[in-house]
Amino acid sequence: MSTPMSRNQQTANADIDVSNFSRHLNGQNAPIWWGIIGLILIELSVVSAFTVTYLYLYMQHPQWPPNDIAPPPLFIPTWSTILMLLSCVTMYLAGKSVEKNKSKGFVVYTFASVIMALLVLWIRWQQFDNFDMRWDQHVYGSLLWTISGFHFIHIVSAAIGTAAIGLFGMVGFYTKQRQIGVVVDTMYWNFVAFAWLPFYLVLYYFPRL
Template sequence: MRQTIVRNVAELPTYGYGPRSGPWWGAMGFMALEGMGFAIAIGAYLYLYAVNPTWPIGASPPDLWPGTAEVVVYLLSIIPNEITNRAAHRQDLAKVRTGLIVMALIGIALLVLRGFEFAHLNTRWDNSAYGSIVWLILGLHTTHLATDVGDTVVLAVLMFTRHAKPRRFSDVTDNVFYWNFVVLAWLPLYVLLDWVPRL
């Protein structure tokens, strides 16, 4: 006799937070891939650093102020980011809207600072192997920063429309989670790009 087991799943929630959310796992996979990309770029940088008697090649080290200013802004951004996360868990729409606007403005400010950082690398991307790897690493992180800023702006707009439903609060927490990755990724890159050339 063949038995078919059927279960009614209509009562299960349609969204969740953290590991209970499909997009959270997607973000984890995305961060793992991106982290590996950063690891490969860092490995290439350190290899070039090890095999060249002078470093940086044909250039002075990057000016410190843009990268250092970014570190300060990134670290301070953790505060409104966490406030936004807690508001999203409480489904406090007004505070989530405010938090997303603040985080979008912080992201835009960081993109402006990043423009100054590119201008103060003191090397061109086609000047030498040093210039190429520095521009590559900074470009990789800029891509992640711009991606998160775009996501934050889209979520902020959605939260001011009829799409501001409970499911979107889960998306906000995933966005907060990804921002923490962007912040944590920048700290070792800052040391690598701004301080290793001064050793």
């Protein structure tokens, strides 16, 4: 008959050798990677809800925008959209610089992205001043202000987070082995940039159809 193991023996059998584990987890091995995926999925549901709500109301109204309101100007928001997409390129180049342990290139590309985001924010702020309706004037005005403000706040958060990443890069914190912070920041940045595309289409093109 086998005898019951002592508590010390049970503890010894439960030990796991972690001597070969890396201190620096990257990609899907890092819990924060899954955390940012969860955050993106949550915010993607909000983006989808806003877009579907807009399209539903658009299809229910024979005239859109209502009350003979002119659609928002197209030229300036198009340029802000281009800037946001270009910032994804510089963020990609920043990540590649980290993989090559090129701190200077990482800092330059990161702050180039932040500068483009600040330009987009300035453009959006000018647009807010030029909207022809209040947020509480009618359902179209509510959607225009809510969606624009929602994405404006997301650009602010992405710019602040990326500026912090850039400051850490200035002191050489990020390396090829220690880059998970850059990876998740880039993922969120790309989400913020591409989440604007459905908003851009419904806010600026659908009123012209």
